[in-house]
Amino acid sequence: MKVLCDRERLREGLALVQSIVPTKSTRPAIENIYLAATDDALELVGTDLEVSMRYRLDDVKVAETGTALVPGRVTADFVRDLASDTVELSTDGEHLTIVGGADTCTLSTTDPDEFPTAALVRFESTGALSIQGGNFAKLVSRTSFAAAKEQGRYAMHGILTLVEDQVLRMVATDGRRLAVASTPIDDTGAPRRAIVPTKAMQAMCRVIDDTLEQISLQFSDNQVGLKTRAAEIFARVIDGEFPRYAAVIPAETSKTVEADADLMAKKLKLVSNVTTADARAVKLTVAEKTMSIRGRSSTSGKAESQLDIDYKGEEAEIAFNPDFLLDGLRNCETDLVRLEFNDRTSPGKFTLGENYIYIVMPITADA
Incomplete structure (x- = not known):
């Protein structure tokens, strides 16, 4: 194998x-990268056995075809x-030589x-659906932060990806919060459903x-693939039962x-x-025009702050983990955030953008 590449692209x-x-x-x-030089391209392939990536460089000069690990x-x-x-890459037996100007490196293969x-x-490509790359990446960004990270139910370590009725929807949850986002697509195929590992979705982005x-x-039955002009990624889907997320989303709210x-x-x-x-x-107390936010701990003390709001409903209070709320607000795509709930024991439904909701379960707190 002998190939000349643009250094930045490589x-x-x-x-x-x-x-x-x-x-x-x-x-x-x-632990290695697979190199394959064809007549007109250099392909780079890597895997961790759950996610595989192929990256293609077209703007290369191939003097000798071949493969190397x-x-x-x-x-x-x-x-x-x-x-x-x-950069010139060349192989000789069990070695790869990398040459860039006056600099050289020889590695065992x-x-x-x-x-x-x-x-x-x-x-x-047969049966694949087409979507604008930015829209796909936005769905992943909108949901991935809510996926489970700690040990637990394996299915929650991925993003549920659904295609149905010309809509692509992604859902992620860790059992205490839930993010749901969707976008319209031009697809008339059969409904499809897969739980894709979060790290695979992020690699796709x-x-x-x-x-x-x-x-x-x-x-496909056991994997999801994504293709761009330069790259292909395949992810093994998670075999498990995703929580029935629709049952958690409040159908009606009073506040x-x-x-x-x-x-x-x-x-x-x-x-x-x-x-x-x-x-x-933190405990949120809401009245006609004001929200009061209070927090306390036995070791640090207590704090309170207020902000102006628009509110419909009777005076009420509800408590949440502030980290979960801040995660949602960091991803809010509108100037105003909407929170809907029924009482202190019911889920809080946050609208963070068009076709984008975030559900957070309340907690018991003394503040």
């Missing part, structure tokens, strides 16, 4: 692929720190046949470098608050400073 591709390559694995071969981190780091405009063949699968590009999304989203976030952050990890709660 650096970008190696960084993206290396981002999913494990630093340590019981299968040492997947190279140390991912070292290769990416060396190319990143080169100062040359172009691994037999390419040891790389998992499942990671070398190619995107199948990283390869979308043009928000206006139409990307392709493909569902509605509208507040300035930025101001509410500042007030919440201010008051939450006195709360502690074992008593992470």
